Every structure is written in structure tokens, then in C-alpha cells.
Amino acid sequence: MARPDDTTLPARVRELALPLAEELEVDLVDVEVKGQQGRRVVKLVADAIGPGDGLDVDTIAMLSRKVGNVLDETDLVPGAYTLEVTSPGATRPLRRPRDFTRNTGREVDVIRREELGDPRTLRGEVTGADDDAVTLETADGPVRVPLADIDHGKVVLPW
Incomplete structure (x- = not known):
């Protein structure tokens, strides 16, 4: 396998x-590769596919083992x-329909x-999201x- 340059490594x-x-029924939210050859950090951001409490430690560990094995076998990260x-x-900013769906009820x-x-900011409880829009229950x-109008969303923390 040809080695990717630094700009294509996250995509690969x-x-x-x-x-x-x-x-593993996991949503791969983001992939980052930072650092120089020999000292790189490959970071996978993963979450549960549907709404809920996120991933458990066992699923994260299993994903880590599987991805680590494939990266070692392919020598993709030299x-x-x-x-x-x-x-x-x-x-983390909410940008995709899946991000908002995962936060239904919040x-x-x-x-x-x-x-x-x-108004630039709208606050409300997420009641739904699809490929076109997010639906919020607001005070009004x-x-x-x-979605085309949204820069990003963020969960309002209770504290």
C-alpha cells in the first residue's frame, strides 16, 4: 500500500x-492525526449511533484493538x-443530523x-433532526x- 502524505493520512x-x-455499531465522528513520523498521535472520536449515554469502555477498547491491528498490518502510519x-x-460542536439526533431530549x-x-442563537430542546433540518422546542x-443555516450547535450544560 502506498504511504499517504500528511494531508491525506486522516482520510486514509x-x-x-x-x-x-x-x-461494532459505532459512529466514527472524527479522525485526527497529529505529530511527526515516529511520534504521531492517531485520535479516533467515536460515539454510539443512536441517542443515549454514549459508548461503554469495552466497546471503546474493542474498537481500539481492531483499528490498532489493522494500522499495524497495513503500516499505514509509519x-x-x-x-x-x-x-x-x-x-463538542454539533454539526451533522446524527449529532443532533443523538441529543434528542437535551x-x-x-x-x-x-x-x-x-437572532444568531436559538435555544431549545431537540425534538428531531433529518438530512434537511433540526427541530427544536423553544420557549416560543x-x-x-x-441545516444549511446552522454554523453549529452545542449542548447546554446543566451547571
């Missing part, structure tokens, strides 16, 4: 990791590397793209916000 790692994540598998965390702030004007009633 994603390509190898995605079927393994899907096999030299020494550290593989980290982590969950997105409460403060209060979120939806930040609209700057060029759309005010239900609001459907087109």
Missing part, C-alpha cells in the same frame, strides 16, 4: 477504521504512533451562520432550523 485512517466501527479512541464529550444552543443576521414553540 478513516477509510480503514470506518468498517470496523460500523461492525513508525511509532499512539492510538487514542475517545468519545466526543459534552462540549437542551441545545443552535448558532446560525453569521451572515443570516439576528417548535422551530425547524435548516
Whole structure:
């Protein structure tokens, strides 16, 4: 297998990791590769596919083993590397329909793209999301916000 350059390495790692994540019913949210050859950190951000409490430690460990084995077999990341598998965390930006669906029932702030004007932030409970829009139950009633208008969303933390 030809070695990818630094700009394509995250995409190539994603390509190898995605079927393994899907096999475990895990959503591969993001892939990052940082550092120089011999000291790289390969970071996979993974979450449960549906709404809920996220991944358990056993599933994260299994994904880590499977991806690590494939990376070692293919030598896609030359030299020494550290593989980290982590969950997105409460403060990670929500951008995809799946991100919002996962947070159904939670209060979120939806930040609209700057060029759309005010009000830029809408707060409400996520009641649904599809490929076109996110639906929030706001203080003024239900609001459907087109995904094309959203810069990002974030979960409102209870503290």
C-alpha cells in the first residue's frame, strides 16, 4: 500500500477504521492525526449511533484493538504512533443530523451562520433532526432550523 502524505493520512485512517466501527455499531465522528513520523498521535472520536449515554469502555477498547491491528498490518502510519479512541464529550460542536439526533431530549444552543443576521442563537430542546433540518422546542414553540443555516450547535450544560 502506498504511504499517504500528511494531508491525506486522516482520510486514509478513516477509510480503514470506518468498517470496523460500523461492525461494532459505532459512529466514527472524527479522525485526527497529529505529530511527526515516529511520534504521531492517531485520535479516533467515536460515539454510539443512536441517542443515549454514549459508548461503554469495552466497546471503546474493542474498537481500539481492531483499528490498532489493522494500522499495524497495513503500516499505514509509519513508525511509532499512539492510538487514542475517545468519545466526543459534552462540549463538542454539533454539526451533522446524527449529532443532533443523538441529543434528542437535551437542551441545545443552535448558532446560525453569521451572515443570516439576528437572532444568531436559538435555544431549545431537540425534538428531531433529518438530512434537511433540526427541530427544536423553544420557549416560543417548535422551530425547524435548516441545516444549511446552522454554523453549529452545542449542548447546554446543566451547571
